[in-house]
Amino acid sequence: MAVINLTQNHRLQALQLILCLVLFIGLNVFNNSQATVLDPDRADVLYHNYQGGGMKIDGPAILLRKKATESVAISAYYYVDMISSASVDVMSTASPYSEKRNEAQLGIEYLRDKTLMSMNVRQSDESDYLAKSISINISQDTFGDLTNLSLGLSFGDDQVMRNGDDNFNEQSKHYQLRVGINQIVTANLTANLSIEAIADQGYLNNPYRTVRYIDNTLPAGVGYQVEVYPKTRNSFTSKFSLNYYLPYRAALFLNYRYFSDSWDINSGDIELGYRHPINKSLELEFKLRYYQQSQANFYNDLFPYQDAQNFLARDKELSDFNDFTIGAGVTYTLPAKFSFGDWRSEASLQWDYIDFNYNNFRDPTAKGGVGNEPFYGFTANVVRMFFSLYF
Amino acid sequence: MRAARILVKSRKNWLKLLFVFMFLNLTGCAQLNIKPWVKPYERQHLADKIMSTNRNPIANMHIAHVYGARESARGAEGTGGGGCGCN
Numbered sequence: 089m090a091v092i093n094l095t096q097n098h099r100l101q102a103l104q105l106i107l108c109l110v111l112f113i114g115l116n117v118f119n120n121s122q123a124t125v126l127d128p129d130r131a132d133v134l135y136h137n138y139q140g141g142g143m144k145i146d147g148p149a150i151l152l153r154k155k156a157t158e159s160v161a162i163s164a165y166y167y168v169d170m171i172s173s174a175s176v177d178v179m180s181t182a183s184p185y186s187e188k189r190n191e192a193q194l195g196i197e198y199l200r201d202k203t204l205m206s207m208n209v210r211q212s213d214e215s216d217y218l219a220k221s222i223s224i225n226i227s228q229d230t231f232g233d234l235t236n237l238s239l240g241l242s243f244g245d246d247q248v249m250r251n252g253d254d255n256f257n258e259q260s261k262h263y264q265l266r267v268g269i270n271q272i273v274t275a276n277l278t279a280n281l282s283i284e285a286i287a288d289q290g291y292l293n294n295p296y297r298t299v300r301y302i303d304n305t306l307p308a309g310v311g312y313q314v315e316v317y318p319k320t321r322n323s324f325t326s327k328f329s330l331n332y333y334l335p336y337r338a339a340l341f342l343n344y345r346y347f348s349d350s351w352d353i354n355s356g357d358i359e360l361g362y363r364h365p366i367n368k369s370l371e372l373e374f375k376l377r378y379y380q381q382s383q384a385n386f387y388n389d390l391f392p393y394q395d396a397q398n399f400l401a402r403d404k405e406l407s408d409f410n411d412f413t414i415g416a417g418v419t420y421t422l423p424a425k426f427s428f429g430d431w432r433s434e435a436s437l438q439w440d441y442i443d444f445n446y447n448n449f450r451d452p453t454a455k456g457g458v459g460n461e462p463f464y465g466f467t468a469n470v471v472r473m474f475f476s477l478y479f
Numbered sequence: 480m481r482a483a484r485i486l487v488k489s490r491k492n493w494l495k496l497l498f499v500f501m502f503l504n505l506t507g508c509a510q511l512n513i514k515p516w517v518k519p520y521e522r523q524h525l526a527d528k529i530m531s532t533n534r535n536p537i538a539n540m541h542i543a544h545v546y547g548a549r550e551s552a553r554g555a556e557g558t559g560g561g562g563c564g565c566n
Contacts, residue, residue: 132537138545151537165540232515266555275521278530284554325554331532333524341532347552355552363529371529381551405551438538444549470545472538 124202124229126161129154131477140442140468142174142184159200165193176464177404180452181298181312189214202229216295218247221262236270250295260290276333281326288321299402301391302458310390310458316400318386323349339363347381353406355381359413368421375415375440383408389450390459404464408447415440431479440470 130153137146147168155161167190174184195208204227212219221244228237244262266284273279293315303311327345334340341361348354357379365371384406386399417438427433443465450461528534543556 132535134537134541136541149537149541151540165537167540233519234515234517264554272517272522272525275517276524278525282555286554323554325552327555329532331530333527333530337527337529339527339529345552345555347554349551353551355550357550357552365529379546379550379552384551405549411550436535436538440542440545442549468549470542472541474535474537476535476537 124199124204124233126155126159126197126199126204127153129161129479131479132474134472134474137471138468140470141444141466142176142179144172145169159198161197161199163193163195163197165191165195167191176451176453176466177297182296187215189217202233203227216249216251218249220245223264227268234272236268238266238268238270240264240266246290248291248295256295258291258295260288260292262289263287278331280329280331282329283327284325286321286323286325290319292319292321293317294403297401297403299388299391299400300452300458301394301396303394308458311394313394313400315403316398318351318399321350323347337365351406352385353381353383355379369423370421371419373415373417373419373438375413375417377413377415378410379412380410381408383448387448389448402449404446404449407449409445409449410447411442411444413440413442428477428479431477433478434476436472436474436476438472442468442470444468 130151132149132151134149134151135146136149138144147170149165149167151163151165153161153163169189169191170186171189172184172186178184189212191210191212193208193210195206197204197206199205204225206223206225208223208225210219210221210223221242223240223242225238225240227239229235230237242262242264244264246260246262248256248258248260250256264284264286266282268280268282270278270280295314297315298312299315300310300312302309325345325347327343329344330342332340332342339362341359341363343357343359343361345357346354347356357377359375359377362374363371364373384401386397387401387403387406388396389402389407391397391400415438417436419434419436422433422435424430444467446464449464450456450459451464452461454461456462524530533539539556547553547556
């Protein structure tokens with residue numbers, strides 16, 4: 089597997105983790121006396137809407153989960169993105185566009201005593217991108233069910249095309265390895281640590297994006313050339329979570345995630361959530377989240393000349409920036425007369441407001457002269473409305 | 480950023496802790512006389528639906544997709560198995 093360009097240390101750490109987990113789970117699979125159960129059957133229908141930065145993305149999603157037996161469950165997920173884009177990247181070098189993305193997933197879970205095994209296949213297609221992936225996961229309750237250990241692997245194979253160019257056809261592959269431990273700490277507190285390593289190989293660019301460079305021979309004083317990314321990217325992510333049950337029946341959630349990759353991007357995000365039931369049928373939820381990242385080592389807002397480096401990027405997602413989210417949600421349990429038979433159903437509405445601030449990405453559509461435009465920033469509103477039925 | 484650098488270094492410590500924990504599990508915690516300290520009948524708060532981080536998986540998938548498209552960070556979005564022994 090020469091394509092996985094992990095460092096020796098990362099490889100060793102990953103191998104140690106896999107061996108530990110496989111050995112541990114293997115020893116426990118045949119040594120259980122008390123069984124656990126699968127999650128209940130449910131159906132969810134969702135409408136999502138994202139608006140911000142000149143983009144509107146909305147569409148429906150459906151998730152269905154059903155137990156075939158007491159130890160086997162199947163799930164199906166279908167998701168649609170209707171995209172209408174006039175973002176700053178598009179407006180500076182191209183024209184607004186519309187497109188549609190469809191995603192489908194099928195999953196199966198098998199429970200044996202306290203070991204849960206699952207497999208999931210996924211396909212996402214757009215007019216210029218086709219992504220296929222497969223995931224397998226195994227998790228195990230142990231130590232008096234105080235501890236849950238999990239291990240997961242995924243493989244993805246993507247085909248990248250470019251609209252209007254029939255000769256353009258590139259590929260990329262993605263490998264993911266994740267481990268996790270969930271621990272009951274007290275009767276009111278659980279802690280979770282998740283670690284994930286991801287290795288990408290192949291064409292990782294956006295084929296439409298360009299970088300800009302100073303060119304005094306042109307009237308505008310600026311020229312554009314296509315981005316060039318490295319063919320590999322390896323990343324390592326750790327997430328630590330605490331969930332706390334408050335004495336007056338409310339819940340507090342704290343998450344911290346740290347990410348680093350071989351492109352020198354380091355990021356951290358911290359999130360605080362609070363869930364508060366008002367009565368038996370109404371529940372409120374609030375969220376605050378802060379995210380910040382450093383820029384990729386081949387990113388530049390304005391290159392000094394054409395072909396200034398081997399690798400070139402001006403994708404704002406690879407730049408130095410931060411964002412802040414404030415969110416709220418409400419869940420209403422429908423009265424029995426409005427539900428289906430004896431089945432419980434809930435209606436939920438969630439809204440997130442996200443403020444993005446870029447520290448080294450200038451708005452080329454603004455005035456000020458090349459390289460002196462104000463830094464870009466935008467806000468987005470994200471809404472989710474969904475209906476959940478438990479049967 | 481200083482906090483971030485410290486956390487990078489502590490990443491190795493987290494892994495060491497995880498290995499130690501797994502080793503203790505492998506060799507049998509009972510031999511060390513460590514017993515589960517929260518009994519099954521004491522877990523009603525943890526089993527309460529308001530404590531579930533994966534209560535609305537369809538919404539969680541959308542949130543992860545939104546951030547994944549706008550930010551460079553990826554991975555470890557899930558809850559790592561999510562089991563709490565509450566079933």
